[in-house]
Amino acid sequence: MRKLLRHGLASKVLALLMCALILPAQARVIPDLYEVVEAVPSRGAMDRASASSRGLERVFVRVTGDATIGDNPQLKTVLERAQQYLQGYRYTREDNQLYLHLSFDPQAVSDQVHTLGLPMWPNNRPATLVWVAVDTLQQGRSALREEQYPELYAALEAMALERGLPVDFPVMDLNDQRNMPLGNLWALDERAAERASVRYGPDATLMGRLLEVSGERWQASWLLIHGGRSYAFDASGTSLEEVALRGIDEAANLMAQRYAVRPSGDSGPRGTVIVEISGIDSFADYTEASAYLQGLAQVSSADLLSVDSDRMRLALTTSATLQKLRDALALNRKLEAGADSDPIDLTGYRAPLGSADNPLHYRWH
Template sequence: MHKLLQQGLVLQLSALLLGAFILPVQARVISDLYEVVEPVSSRGSTDRVAAGSRGLERIFVRVTGDATIGNNPDLQPVLQKAQQFVQGYHYTSEDNQLYLHLSFDPQAVSRQVHQLGLPMWPNNRPGTLVWLAVDTLLHGRSVLREEDTPELFSVLEAMAIERGVPLDFPVMDLNDQRNMPLGALWAQDEQAAERAGLRYSPDATLMGRILQSSGHRWQADWLLVHGGRSYAFDSSGGSMEETALRGVNQMANVLARRYAVRPEGRDAQMGAIIIELTGVDSFADYVEALGYLRGLAQVSSTNLLSVEGDRMRIALAISVGLPNLRDTLALNHKLRADGDTIDLNGYRAPLGSADNPLRYRWD
């Protein structure tokens, strides 16, 4: 079994997969972003301290979105005192292997990220629907299905947990096969992916075509479609599993670059962005909508400007650019974007200004 599974990540899958089958492939708040499982040789303090250091490094990868964060020399002293960040721990055993389950303090980690000037990727993350096809030397081209290659999909799900990205796969029933035939998937047809994804309503779609080029060499082309943009990248490896894992890892890198709040944004004066919400029909809606905006990592402060009927206007002080804010707002499926306005002279006020606020409907 793949090394990732041997390290105990599979023990975290059950609860997440249950949610994955119930929930649509939409943005999710990752509740266990600060929990890891580490294999240990004993229950002794030496092994526990070493596992804590390894586990905290994995947490920093998740919360910053930077897979190479462990190479940052400023982080090394923090990792050496990892026990100060541990909220709780317990042990389990499976197949004669002892595992240490660690839970880290989110606030303490966030403070350290801020002090080190690292990017912070909020835990509300886009759900990605993954379509996979393979071309092998023995069997030719086919669509990859979970029931045919369960170990491949298990390690992909483990990587998704490791990077903190919600990942789901189509059921590949007759409906999926009709809407996303092998030819369209291999061609990475974005229109076919959009049609086939209607039943899943994903935030993002990843299409991968994996090719066996020799007995021990595999390569893959990937296309990530998200928020009106397409990102192409490739990966390679000594096995189909390794090649696919590297593809998912790169997908996480792309999403992190798009959504992580960069430290330089905190020092920049971005000015006030005006957002107008309609459909706020009750006090409960008002509290929920305002609480959501105030809780965004991209928003440093909020100022309620007016409430009129079901319409409210809020000024947001943001620490990111406007595109990043709009990308983040799009992840909340209770917010539906309304069109911008243009007056009869064709003049368009700057987006986010008082004359042309960001307009959303709260559903």
């Protein structure tokens, strides 16, 4: 997680970067889902075991996308044996506090997710741009800036890391202020969000307005915009930080609901979806596209059916719903979805989308 478009870049490099950012963003792979840090009172074995259990629960929250997964009785025995899933650990000390850095084995955790039939949220996740406006009793209304609220920014990034949701924040320079006027941000204006977010190329946009009602009462309205859909939700609490963190937390819940799949099939038995990809101009394109499809958590196998000129047709075996599969494919900016043809023959038969007679169409860039 980082601030984007830092100042000081050479103008030529910046221009090239801006051109690249106009393209649809590609999902960001989260590399540290399986690494956590726990505060511990000592280096003793009991404290290490307790911290390992807490840390593994946090990992399961990130991997499944389910913030309440720790309440699952199936997970209790796994958490009790948390140290069996460790790849390594080390200690550090800061301000007289001892910390235990834990690294868990991704394959071992994934195997347990599969065994227990838990949802799996793949680690290629939508990068989310966060715009926030704050209205306080003393200072009035303003767009949230890191310089004004450094501790809140740190808390938001920590929550995003905890949930495994990649987030970025606008730099709020003159361009951002012009493209996202404060009034539009407070109104949670979707058109303004689309216009102002172009320079960052996010997969999703999260807008929030946080209102101080009284000294110990805050209210917030949030809007998550992603994949042609909008999700509105509210939050209330006793502090600015509380209602702000709930925005990140609920955004992660919504993303996980959209992209998480159960290894055993959260939508019934496995089925086959036919996909046709054009724009395959070289063996490198073929290799990259095939490897990408094979690596999708929603796909158990991708079998090549035919190659014709620059087109290849594949059969994807999946237990995910067709919509979840299409959502996952939409996260790769090299795949541009074509229009659904939905052909109907003379008898009135409508070929199902994703069938051999009506495959999903994409173009590789």
